[in-house]
Amino acid sequence: MAEDRNDWPLWEVFVRSRNGLAHRHVGSLHAVDGEMAVEMARDVYCRRAEGVSVWVARSADIVASDPARKDDMFEPMVSKIYRHPTFYEIPSEVKNI
Amino acid sequence: MSGGARFEYLLRLGDSCLVLGHRVSEWCGHAPELEEDIALANVALDLTGQADLLLGEAARTEGRGRDADALAFLRDAWDFRNLLICERPNGDFAHTIVRQFLFDAWQVELYAALTGSGDSALAGIAGKAVKEAEYHLRHSGEWVVRLGDGTAESRTRAQAALDALWPYTGEMFETDETSAALAAAHVAPDPESLRPGWTRIVDSILGEATLTKPQAGWMQTGGFNGRHSEALGHMLATMQFLPRAYPGAKW
Numbered sequence: 001m002a003e004d005r006n007d008w009p010l011w012e013v014f015v016r017s018r019n020g021l022a023h024r025h026v027g028s029l030h031a032v033d034g035e036m037a038v039e040m041a042r043d044v045y046c047r048r049a050e051g052v053s054v055w056v057a058r059s060a061d062i063v064a065s066d067p068a069r070k071d072d073m074f075e076p077m078v079s080k081i082y083r084h085p086t087f088y089e090i091p092s093e094v095k096n097i
Numbered sequence: 098m099s100g101g102a103r104f105e106y107l108l109r110l111g112d113s114c115l116v117l118g119h120r121v122s123e124w125c126g127h128a129p130e131l132e133e134d135i136a137l138a139n140v141a142l143d144l145t146g147q148a149d150l151l152l153g154e155a156a157r158t159e160g161r162g163r164d165a166d167a168l169a170f171l172r173d174a175w176d177f178r179n180l181l182i183c184e185r186p187n188g189d190f191a192h193t194i195v196r197q198f199l200f201d202a203w204q205v206e207l208y209a210a211l212t213g214s215g216d217s218a219l220a221g222i223a224g225k226a227v228k229e230a231e232y233h234l235r236h237s238g239e240w241v242v243r244l245g246d247g248t249a250e251s252r253t254r255a256q257a258a259l260d261a262l263w264p265y266t267g268e269m270f271e272t273d274e275t276s277a278a279l280a281a282a283h284v285a286p287d288p289e290s291l292r293p294g295w296t297r298i299v300d301s302i303l304g305e306a307t308l309t310k311p312q313a314g315w316m317q318t319g320g321f322n323g324r325h326s327e328a329l330g331h332m333l334a335t336m337q338f339l340p341r342a343y344p345g346a347k348w
Contacts, residue, residue: 008130029132032243039236040132043139 010059011037013044015051021096023055031056102278103216104158105178106285108168109275109321110207111151112179115169116329117200118144119336123187136236140197143229150222170340174330175323182265184320184329191254194240196262201234202298203269203291210286219284238302245306252307259303260311267316269295275321 008030014023026045031037037056046054065073077083122141128134152165163171182200187193208230211223244255270288279285303310319325339346 030130031132036239039239040136042232043136044132047135047139 008032011041011056012059012062013037013041014055014057015041015045016053016055017051019052023053026050028059034058099278100158100160102275103284104155105275105321106279107151107155107158107219108178109180111148111155111165111168112177113183113200114144114151115148116177116179116332117183117197118142118148119332120183120185120187121193121197124193129190137193140233140236143226143233147222147226147229150226154218154222166340170337174325174333177320177323177325177329177333179320179325179329180265180268181317181320181326182262182268184326184332185262185265186328188258188261189254191244191251192258192261194237194244195255195258197233198237198241198302199262199266199299201230201237202295202302203266204230205234205298206291206294207286209294210291214285215283216285234298238298241302241308242306245303245308255306256308259308263311264315264317268318268320271318271321273321 009032010028011031011034012028013026015026016023029037029040029044031040034056038054041054041056045051118141121137121144124137125134125141128137148169149165152168156163156165156168180200182196185192185196205227208223208227211219212227214220214223241255244251246252247255270292272288276285276288280287300310
């Protein structure tokens, strides 16, 4: 097994803490396949009852925005304050917004 | 049924959890992967937790002022009633996993049966513990398949572990006066009645793992009567050192 140790691929772990909420990225771990990654996630990230559902995805499969293109990706939105829904009153019955 | 039989039976279950839990905890910081290290530590903690409940109940049955800690730390090897398979040294990773798998399959069948026990305390402990045991079995079973149906090296090691540990599986289904008294009182299942379910689980996983099930043959015995291998004494020397050297120590 020793020579294969570095071959275990990296997985990103997403945990939903309770029903109605979205899965949230909590970290990463190494596992040989998805099934093992879910099991490992249970022990690494859910051992204090943090979740009710776990997703895993190969880190290599995640396509991310390029930090070098931050300016044209995100900067133009900063000045468009009218896109923020800050002019609405949120009813007190609505949770988790 | 006498209180003595219930005490003996609780020691068999509790000591098996305690001794295997300690064995598995020996991997802490040494497992082949960080993730597996945490997974094994969780299994060890689950088993130690079960031991705490079972030995606590044993101490209450005994009614001589001892508690779970006294039973765990202040008895010598000949007073332990664990299955001999639980005290087998860890060996390589395959050995640890195969030992765990054979035990988990038994524990799942046992706890499932005990949830219907006429003894409400035992049924309660089993109801909580069966979910832990089912997860342990999933974890160890998947590893048995990966090791058996893995590389030539992992397969050789898994088969060697299976062959070495197989003679220790007979004890799980041993019947004697204690088990007969508990079965008659509807407190615990007849140990032999657990064999078909255990065999189904083992056959299914070994088949998937392409491992060869050892021939039925001579089986080890003695754990229920306090006849242990030298391995237990060495383990207890480590496990019991602190409370014996510093009686009443707390943190």
